[in-house]
Structure formats: structure tokens, C-alpha cells
Amino acid sequence: MQIQILLLLPMAFLLPPGAQAGKIIGGQVAKPHSRPYMAYLKRKTCEGEATCGGFLVREDFVLTAAHCADGDITVLLGAHNVHQDEETQQRVSVQRKIPHPRYNKTSHENDLMLLQLAEPAELTDAISTIPLPQAGRTVDPGSVCSVAGWGKTKRHAMRTSSKLHEVELEVMSDETCQEDRLLQHYYKPPKMMCVGDPAEDKASFSGDSGGPLVCDRTAQGIVSLGKSDGSPPRVFTKVSAYIPWIKKTMRGSQRPRVPR
DSSP: OHHHHHHHGGGGGEEOTTSSOOBOBSOEEOOTTSOTTEEEEEEEETTEEEEEEEEEEETTEEEEOGGGOSSEEEEEESOSBTTSOOTTOEEEEEEEEEEOTTOOTTTOTTOOEEEEESSOOOOBTTBOOOOOOOTTOOOOTTOEEEEEEOSBSSTTOSSOOSBOEEEEEEBOOHHHHHTOTTTTTTOOTTTEEEESOTTSSOBOOTTSTTOEEEETTEEEEEEEEEETTOOSOEEEEEGGGGHHHHHHHHHTTOOOOOOO
16 A cells, blocks of 8 residues: 555646646747747637647647647647737647557656648748657757747746747756656656756746757657646657657658649
8 A cells, every 4th residue: 555655646746737828937038930830739628728839840740748639729830929910820720639549648658649730831931840850869968958838937827928938958867857756657768858957947837738849959859747836857758759650640641632
């Protein structure tokens, strides 16, 4: 019984990643449209409206977190202020949600999902794709990467931010998360990244869920889970571990060409 309690106890301190709108902690407002791959996901669920982030990896595909699958999703591309009608914005419905077939809601493993858009995005200066890493490629601990999202900028704020915020975060060693008493039961090095220096008050949070961790202009991670108080480190899905699945899934969803 003691073992069971110890295994279950951390759940009380882990925030279910999609449960609330999230925030960038310790960051700043991003330069408008400086991250043209960013996608804002507006979800209508039985509990109301919720948001997630995502990123455009092909004209007709957005990559995000699997825990963002609940509800009817509308994708907003080319946005800086999501509460304004900007000329750069394109609003697209989702044709198909494709969560990873081995996504586990309890362990948070394989927390990624492809969204096939109902129609391809029109690429512009404000809307473009972001490269994915090579399969199996890892990011060295100590590397400084960045993450962005729309959401609360203070832990106890009542409302999410209308403008895109960004923050630079350090990639930590696997041991940093493996030795964290609240994360150690969930952290799987082959499939996850440990991000955010525990000594700094900078982090992503739920609702930033699904957004990309960008290292050298490449999407290396996906915001996945962390502790309910918003403190670093946080756990990101390691994109390079899933490149074969991502490519195979998108190839299998090629749109038929219309004969001329």
C-alpha cells in the first residue's frame, strides 16, 4: 500500500496539461509575427472553452500535444493578438485529429498529435512552417532554446494574454527531471526532454501545451506537463523520437491531386 501511495501522490502536484489556459512565466511579448509557425488552438469542450498551442509543420498539418484533443478545435494562424481581427490571420477548421496511437493519459507518454487542416494554409510572411529535427537527434544539456504561447503571464492571473509571449529556457540533463520527486515517475528520457533551470523563474505552463520548443530554428520539443505551481523544470515531448511516425502519418494523408 505504501508503494501505491507513493506512486499516486505526485499526481496531486502535477497539473493536467490541458486543464487550464496556460502561461509563459518570466518571459516577454514576442515581436509580432516573428514566429510565423505558431498556431493558436481554440477548443470548445463540454466544460467550456480552452486553448492550446501548436505549430505548422506542413501547409495542411499542425503538430501539437495529444492532451489537447478534447473538443472541437479551430486553428488560428498568423496571429499575434488573438483577440483582434488582424489582416494576417487565417482561421481554419480541423478535418482530422490524429493523436499518437500509444498516447497514455495516465503516464503522459507519447503526448503528441497531428491536426490535419480542412484546407491548406496560404503561406505568407506571417504564416510559414517550421523544420523538424532529424530522427534520433538530441539537444545537448545547456543549450538555450525558446518557447512561446498565449496565456497567463502571472501564476494567479485570471485571464490569458491576448498577445504572444516568449521565453528562453535552458535544456537540462535527464537527471534533473529523474531526480525531481514529483516528475521522476513520469519522465522517460528516450521520449521526453527536461527543460527549464530550477534556479530561474522562467517556464512554460499548461495551455502553452502543444507549443514548440525551438532550438536553432528547429522544433525539438512539445510542451507537455509539469508541476502545478508552474516551477521548472518542465517536461517536453521529444520530437526527434517521433519523426518516422510524423512523416508516415502525413504521407498517408496526402490530398488527392485534381487532374487538369
